[in-house]
Amino acid sequence: xxxxxxxxxxxxxxxxxxxxGNSRATRLVDTQREAISIAREIAQNxxxxxxxxxxxxxxxxxxxxxxxxxxxxx
Numbered sequence: 253x254x255x256x257x258x259x260x261x262x263x264x265x266x267x268x269x270x271x272x273g274n275s276r277a278t279r280l281v282d283t284q285r286e287a288i289s290i291a292r293e294i295a296q297n298x299x300x301x302x303x304x305x306x307x308x309x310x311x312x313x314x315x316x317x318x319x320x321x322x323x324x325x326x
Contacts (some may be wrong), residue, residue: 256299258302260284262307269294272303283289292317 258278267287268277271294276318278294281287286306292315295302299318306312 255298255300256293257303258298260287260291262305262309263274263301 255275259270259272261268261270263277263280266280266282269279269281269287269291269325270277279287279290281290284304289300291302291304294300295315296317301314301316301318303314304312
């Protein structure tokens with residue numbers, strides 16, 4: 253399975269978990285907290301990054317679960 257960074261993005265009145273480059277959301281949920289939990293599990297399984305966006309769409313913070321010896325600093 254290829255590494256796909258997981259984004260938590262605002263979607264309507266809720267939040268979406270969306271793989272980088274995908275046009276469709278993996279999951280739609282009511283809260284950002286729930287979306288982060290889902291996206292974190294996927295990112296850990298795929299050894300990729302979790303990227304959490306603010307309500308305005310800008311990146312708020314990120315975590316790396318890959319094997320990168322120099323992960324990005326959030």
